[in-house]
Amino acid sequence: MLIAIMVVAILVLLLLIIKLKVHPFVALTIVSLFTALAAGISIDQIIPTLLSGFGSTLASVALLVGLGAMIGRLLEVSGGARVLSDTLVETFGEKRAGFAIGIASLLFGFPIFFDAGVVVMLPIIFSLAKRLGGSVLYYVFPSVGAFAVMHAFLPPHPGPVVSADLLGANIGLLVLVGLVCAIPTWYIASYLYSLWIGKRVYVPLPQAFLNAVLGQEQENITPPSFARVIFILVLPILLIMLETVCNTLLVAKVIEPSTFVDTLRLIGKTPIALLITLIVALVLLKQHRTLSELESICEKALGPICSVVIVTGAGGMFGGVLRASGIGQELANIFAHTGLPIIVAAFVIATVIRVAQGSATVALTTAAALIAPTVQAATGLSELDLCFIVIAIASGATVLSHVNDSGFWLMSRFLEIDTKTTLKTWTVLETLIGGVGFIVACIGYVLF
Secondary structure, eight states: OHHHHHHHHHHHHHIIIIISOOOHHHHHHHHHHHHHHHTTOOHHHHHHHHHHHHHHHHHHHHHHHHHHHHHHHHHHHTTHHHHHHHHHHHHHOGGGHHHHHHHHHHHHTTTSOHHHHHHHHHHHHHHHHHHHOSOTHHHHHHHHHHHHHHHHHSTTSHHHHHHHHHHTOOHHHHHHHHHHHHHHHHIIIIIIHHHHHHHHOOOOOOHHHHHHHHTSOOOOOOOOOHHHHHHHHHHHHHHHHHHHHHHHHHHTTSSOOOHHHHHHHHHHSHHHHHHHHHHHHHHHTOTTOOHHHHHHHHHHHHGGGHHHHHHHHHHHHHHHHHHHHTHHHHHHHHHHHHTOOHHHHHHHHHHHHHHHHOOHHHHHHHHHHHHHHHHHHOSSOOHHHHHHHHHHHHHHTTSOOOTTOHHHHHHHHHHTOOHHHHIIIIIHHHHHHHHHHHHHHHHHHHHO
């Protein structure tokens, strides 16, 4: 009966989002409420259960996402993204311009969301494509693929943060594992694929969009240096590594607990690392702006992420209901008897949800909530195993982007290509990213 309730709940959720066009936040709230009622949670405990799941998720997500968005916005308006891409193209040469723009997007994709990153980089990419010629896919796909990989695999993006929280994975370790998985995934599924598809599908420059961008007046500012941009992008990773390194040395008994070690571990906590990076970015990217203008930039960075944060919290609320009702434990028992490896089950569940409703964030959150009891009941899973399971969920939540995914239409509109061409190019790109990412995660899961 509990499994039947879960299946019906997911079907109703998909019906509300896909067919009736109900906002995911509202849909998740409605489904969470009625799932709690159907599963037999007592009336006086329903609201506390909903609020607990919602609040605990926001506690782990909102701070990271907000700080990351501010850092990304500062890099955008300061001209840091353009400096990064131009310098890398000069370094790698025009023949490897796609590779260079992809590397720039990987770096820039750490703090900034997929949609925002694509909007920032596309004008730069179109200008590059106009200068060098050839199908625009040569230059676009290494960049958008990089943003897709970083958005799915690495904190502070909401999907992996929530998944890590639900599965009990270490955020700092996930950053390192995510990077190790993201780089080969991007190179194989995005860069190499762009070389292949660029020869077979010619997509001209979208003149309307390009002309509109090139006709705009640029703000009269001096852009930051390449070294300054790189420093800001690498700083949070270096700080987060402090906690991981200290924890490793403590376990190995190389160092002893002390106030100094605890301070380093505190600095390495992801929220603190991002907060320090934001303060450094405000100082290094101030340029001619007043303090009020800097405050305005940070304020505008938060607006676009509100919907993402709220939907993510609602996904955590749904997961909280599944845990409290015992549905998650019942699902864990089923997987335990089928013998299906946890990492495979996580990928399959995320894939089904992704294909059905489109949103990668919702797929990540929901799949993590469904698989969490199985993970918690399993024995012998290491911290690394948990991180690889998160990557497997992220991979499943990336594959088969189609007409119910906002990213699908984002690519179609910006590149001015029809639905058939978008399916032949963008959908294949996303599926390759998910497939290669899952293979890399499985290799790590087996070897380590």
